[in-house]
Amino acid sequence: MLRTATLGNDGRVIALGWKDGTVSRFHAIWLRDNALDDKTRSAGNGQRLITILDIPAETRIGAAEIKGGALEVTFAPEGKTVRFSASWLRAHAYDRKEAREPGWTGGGIERWTKATMQNSVPRAAYADASRDSNVLRQWLAAVRSFGFAVMDGLPTESGALCKVADLFGYIRETNYGRWFEVRAEVNPNNLAYTNLGLQAHTDNPYRDPVPTLQILACIENTVEGGESSVVDGFAVAAALQSENPDGFRLLSSYPARFEYAGSSGVRLQSKRPMIELGPDGELICIRFNNRSLAPAVDVPFAEMDRYYATYRRFAELIEDPAFEVTFKLEAGQSFIVDNTRVMHARKAFSGSGKRWLQGCYADKDGLLSTLAAIEHGFKEAAE
Numbered sequence: 469m470l471r472t473a474t475l476g477n478d479g480r481v482i483a484l485g486w487k488d489g490t491v492s493r494f495h496a497i498w499l500r501d502n503a504l505d506d507k508t509r510s511a512g513n514g515q516r517l518i519t520i521l522d523i524p525a526e527t528r529i530g531a532a533e534i535k536g537g538a539l540e541v542t543f544a545p546e547g548k549t550v551r552f553s554a555s556w557l558r559a560h561a562y563d564r565k566e567a568r569e570p571g572w573t574g575g576g577i578e579r580w581t582k583a584t585m586q587n588s589v590p591r592a593a594y595a596d597a598s599r600d601s602n603v604l605r606q607w608l609a610a611v612r613s614f615g616f617a618v619m620d621g622l623p624t625e626s627g628a629l630c631k632v633a634d635l636f637g638y639i640r641e642t643n644y645g646r647w648f649e650v651r652a653e654v655n656p657n658n659l660a661y662t663n664l665g666l667q668a669h670t671d672n673p674y675r676d677p678v679p680t681l682q683i684l685a686c687i688e689n690t691v692e693g694g695e696s697s698v699v700d701g702f703a704v705a706a707a708l709q710s711e712n713p714d715g716f717r718l719l720s721s722y723p724a725r726f727e728y729a730g731s732s733g734v735r736l737q738s739k740r741p742m743i744e745l746g747p748d749g750e751l752i753c754i755r756f757n758n759r760s761l762a763p764a765v766d767v768p769f770a771e772m773d774r775y776y777a778t779y780r781r782f783a784e785l786i787e788d789p790a791f792e793v794t795f796k797l798e799a800g801q802s803f804i805v806d807n808t809r810v811m812h813a814r815k816a817f818s819g820s821g822k823r824w825l826q827g828c829y830a831d832k833d834g835l836l837s838t839l840a841a842i843e844h845g846f847k848e849a850a851e
């Protein structure tokens with residue numbers, strides 16, 4: 469698929485022509501730094517053995533050739549020749565034509581609403597996921613794409629939710645414990661531990677970094693009410709952005725403040741926006757929690773009115789039933805949310821019966837790593 473290789477700017481740049489007619493330019497210094505030979509990278513663990521200072525600043529490509537479908541380049545002044553496979557070059561091309569709009573997402577992220585999700589909630593039985601890596605792969609891939617999945621068939625005993633985390637990584641312990649009991653308590657240190665309804669929210673926005681995954685598992689649920697729901701924060705953010713681009717700018721460019729000081733010895737505080745964009749405009753995190761939002765002090769006076777109007781509109785969209793997927797957890801059922809993206813809520817409950825959930829946090833980077841490793845294994849097996 470690699471057709472042509474043309475040097476430019478005295479060998480500081482190379483333009484690669486592909487079979488489909490597209491061209492990807494690469495810089496000599498970039499190619500040198502990313503060389504894959506065993507003097508540059510450890511053959512064992514793939515880590516880079518050299519530093520940027522080991523590469524001459526004036527690095528150029530002295531000669532380039534397409535050989536057996538791969539690119540072979542000789543760097544000057546080192547006189548070092550290395551090969552790059554066409555597929556590697558294609559996968560790592562950075563010469564993009566289109567600029568990306570703020571709020572973009574990549575990585576197979578699929579936004580959802582009630583209409584697209586309510587009747588196709590990703591789900592697996594614990595017994596299947598723990599035995600069959602193909603089931604686990606699909607379940608983890610659903611968490612990656614949708615930020616949400618259900619797992620059922622858990623033992624209805626204390627601590628069973630840890631089994632879910634064990635499938636892909638590690639629990640993130642916090643001041644709430646390795647896991648926490650979610651049930652109505654006397655003198656609760658958090659409103660989650662009452663029978664009140666909870667507006668859709670992300671957990672622990674007062675922590676920095678936030679816990680990136682949350683698992684909630686049900687041990688007993690015989691009350692009236694107490695239904696769960698989830699809302700795709702990325703879908704809501706996109707809706708807000710399209711109807712009110714300036715409001716989106718306000719929520720994404722000014723920090724909000726979050727605080728939790730509900731138990732003694734704990735005073736957590738953070739300063740982060742409700743809608744967080746990465747340095748390249750990628751939508752990376754939603755923080756939304758009415759209970760722990762602290763006074764906003766980083767929004768200019770002249771914009772505070774509009775900031776609040778947008779916060780209100782964001783909340784209205786979050787509560788719009790068109791975005792809400794609802795279900796009632798039964799004993800042995802659990803769900804996981806990407807806490808940087810998907811909000812969860814519960815309806816108030818009362819009356820006779822008992823509602824006992826347990827929750828814990830875990831890390832998304834570990835989940836994605838486990839998923840990538842399983843996918844890598846599948847790919848190698850297929851080759």
Ligand code: NM2
Binds near residue numbers: 644671672728757827
């Ligand atoms: N709990 C359940 O972020 C929050 O404060 C929501 C968290 C207490 C660990 C509740």
Ligand code: OGA
Binds near residue numbers: 650684
């Ligand atoms: C929580 C929470 C929801 C529920 O514990 O963080 O939001 O269904 N609980 O009790």
Ligand code: ZN
Binds near residue numbers: 670
């Ligand atoms: Zn919560």
